[in-house]
Amino acid sequence: MGFNDRGGNSRGGNSRGGGGGFRSSGPREMHKATCSDCKQETEVPFVPSGDRPVYCRDCYQKHKPARY
Numbered sequence: 001m002g003f004n005d006r007g008g009n010s011r012g013g014n015s016r017g018g019g020g021g022f023r024s025s026g027p028r029e030m031h032k033a034t035c036s037d038c039k040q041e042t043e044v045p046f047v048p049s050g051d052r053p054v055y056c057r058d059c060y061q062k063h064k065p066a067r068y
Helices: 057-063
Strands: 029-034 041-044
Touching: none
Parallel strands: none
Antiparallel strands: 029 041
16 A cells, blocks of 8 residues: 555646646747837737737727626
């Protein structure tokens, strides 16, 4: 007999792992874009596709969806 005689899993059953979906490969690559509201140049962590609006940090705060 040994450690595991109590049954169950000592890891807690978390099958997702610990990554959380975030990359840990260093700083993000930023891409230049123009804010759809104030028309100022900004940088975003994704390549703008052109079919959706892109907002700077200040304008995004006004447009972001409410969280519940």
